[in-house]
Amino acid sequence: MPSRDEQDWERKRQQIIDSALEVFSSKGFEKATNKDIADAAGVKSPGLIYHYFKDKGDLFRQVLERHTATLQLLSHTDELMERPPRDVLMLMGNAFITTLGNGTTVPLFKLMLGESLRRPAVAQMVNTVGPMRGFQFLTRYLELQMDKGVLRRMDARAAARCFIGSLIGYVLAREVFRQPDSATLSPETMVVTAVDIFLEGMLVGSREHAE
Amino acid sequence: MPSRDEQDWERKRQQIIDSALEVFSSKGFEKATNKDIADAAGVKSPGLIYHYFKDKGDLFRQVLERHTATLQLLSHTDELMERPPRDVLMLMGNAFITTLGNGTTVPLFKLMLGESLRRPAVAQMVNTVGPMRGFQFLTRYLELQMDKGVLRRMDARAAARCFIGSLIGYVLAREVFRQPDSATLSPETMVVTAVDIFLEGMLVGSREHAE
DNA sequence: CTTTCTTGATTGATTGGTCAATCAAAATAT
DNA sequence: ATATTTTGATTGACCAATCAATCAAGAAAG
Numbered sequence: 001m002p003s004r005d006e007q008d009w010e011r012k013r014q015q016i017i018d019s020a021l022e023v024f025s026s027k028g029f030e031k032a033t034n035k036d037i038a039d040a041a042g043v044k045s046p047g048l049i050y051h052y053f054k055d056k057g058d059l060f061r062q063v064l065e066r067h068t069a070t071l072q073l074l075s076h077t078d079e080l081m082e083r084p085p086r087d088v089l090m091l092m093g094n095a096f097i098t099t100l101g102n103g104t105t106v107p108l109f110k111l112m113l114g115e116s117l118r119r120p121a122v123a124q125m126v127n128t129v130g131p132m133r134g135f136q137f138l139t140r141y142l143e144l145q146m147d148k149g150v151l152r153r154m155d156a157r158a159a160a161r162c163f164i165g166s167l168i169g170y171v172l173a174r175e176v177f178r179q180p181d182s183a184t185l186s187p188e189t190m191v192v193t194a195v196d197i198f199l200e201g202m203l204v205g206s207r208e209h210a211e
Numbered sequence: 212m213p214s215r216d217e218q219d220w221e222r223k224r225q226q227i228i229d230s231a232l233e234v235f236s237s238k239g240f241e242k243a244t245n246k247d248i249a250d251a252a253g254v255k256s257p258g259l260i261y262h263y264f265k266d267k268g269d270l271f272r273q274v275l276e277r278h279t280a281t282l283q284l285l286s287h288t289d290e291l292m293e294r295p296p297r298d299v300l301m302l303m304g305n306a307f308i309t310t311l312g313n314g315t316t317v318p319l320f321k322l323m324l325g326e327s328l329r330r331p332a333v334a335q336m337v338n339t340v341g342p343m344r345g346f347q348f349l350t351r352y353l354e355l356q357m358d359k360g361v362l363r364r365m366d367a368r369a370a371a372r373c374f375i376g377s378l379i380g381y382v383l384a385r386e387v388f389r390q391p392d393s394a395t396l397s398p399e400t401m402v403v404t405a406v407d408i409f410l411e412g413m414l415v416g417s418r419e420h421a422e
Numbered sequence: 423c424t425t426t427c428t429t430g431a432t433t434g435a436t437t438g439g440t441c442a443a444t445c446a447a448a449a450t451a452t
Numbered sequence: 453a454t455a456t457t458t459t460g461a462t463t464g465a466c467c468a469a470t471c472a473a474t475c476a477a478g479a480a481a482g
Contacts, residue, residue, distance in 0.1 A: 118239050155396070157396050161381050165376045168379065169375055170372050177338040178334065197370060201413075
């Protein structure tokens with residue numbers, strides 16, 4: 001008979017995963033040692049990790065899997081299909097702002113990007129759960145709105161990448177390259193401007209301009 | 212007495228730097244061993260590196276410095292200030308396309324981004340020679356065109372990031388995440404669409420763009 | 423209730439291997 | 453001969469992974 005509750009096992013496991021996220025985030029996969037992780041998790045032996053995980057790579061995989069839920073905000077997509085473009089773009093933009101305010105997701109984002117650059121397998125996994133979904137949704141949405149005649153006809157995949165790329169670029173400028181003026185350029189201004197340009201650029205029968 | 216020509220010394224040094232770029236690009240800074248680099252450079256000892264460079268980090272720095280010239284395409288900026296928006300955006304877009312076709316610069320781009328994510332010092336250096344210049348130029352250009360009344364008034368920094376971010380996002384989708392449809396979505400289509408959306412979105416009097 | 427048995431959790435030490443950096447000696451040029 | 457370049461061996465540190473030993477706690481037996 002298992003002497004310990006299965007819940008206990010799972011709780012300890014999650015504790016290690018959570019601590020590993022912090023360590024991986026701050027040092028990257030390679031430079032994070034098993035001892036770092038053990039220390040952060042409050043256990044006294046790096047060996048213990050192998051009781052809960054196959055190896056270091058397995059632990060890393062579990063960390064990603066645990067937190068990919070974060071990226072799956074973009075799963076409420078179906079209800080969005082009928083909403084007007086401004087709503088949809090603002091919603092996606094605001095999701096980004098929220099992410100930027102969250103102390104965990106930015107390091108996670110950097111970790112995923114950094115490891116994706118080195119390991120194709122990680123790139124594929126991250127892509128499948130995150131970016132690809134976003135692109136596919138937005139592409140389908142834009143196509144629908146073009147069919148409806150709300151938006152101008154153009155390559156929907158390219159347009160979707162334009163919008164999402166704008167936001168990604170802002171995150172990189174701010175969080176990776178720490179460009180000084182990204183500090184004064186607020187996420188809100190960034191999103192509003194991006195949405196504005198895209199709507200103006202894609203809507204059929206665009207507005208009267210101030211002459 | 213200097214027994215060897217200074218040119219000889221410099222040539223050997225460059226040979227090591229060039230080989231190091233290949234190795235760093237394919238394996239990243241951490242996983243590239245001095246032996247890998249020595250082999251690639253056709254020298255038979257990892258120890259030789261220390262004759263030409265202070266340490267591995269110094270070699271890496273030299274590699275970056277040598278190739279940051281690649282990023283400095285964006286130095287012909289002054290003459291561009293007077294050109295119309297479509298020309299300027301297409302020019303920047305085409306610079307990206309050229310980069311994507313070049314077998315060296317894409318790995319270099321990934322290397323720089325990857326190491327920037329891990330090491331703030333690298334991020335700052337890369338930023339200063341590359342992205343920041345691009346942003347600053349485009350921001351100033353957009354402000355000028357707004358003053359002239361050619362473009363709508365909006366936050367120029369945000370708008371500049373939108374455009375460049377669009378292109379960056381495409382590179383990431385294609386080269387890092389290898390999204391399947393990025394293969395069929397040609398760089399040309401991407402650039403044309405991005406320029407189109409931005410012009411339409413930012414021009415005063417949207418009907419006047421070229422057919 | 424207390425003792426013994428059993429199991430899984432945890433530890434610390436160890437192993438096997440990698441790698442950056444150093445160094446002395448050899449090769450090469452002057 | 454002298455100075456410089458190149459080499460291969462070595463050093464010392466670090467680390468993933470393994471493993472035998474210990475520990476804690478529950479179950480079973482008395």
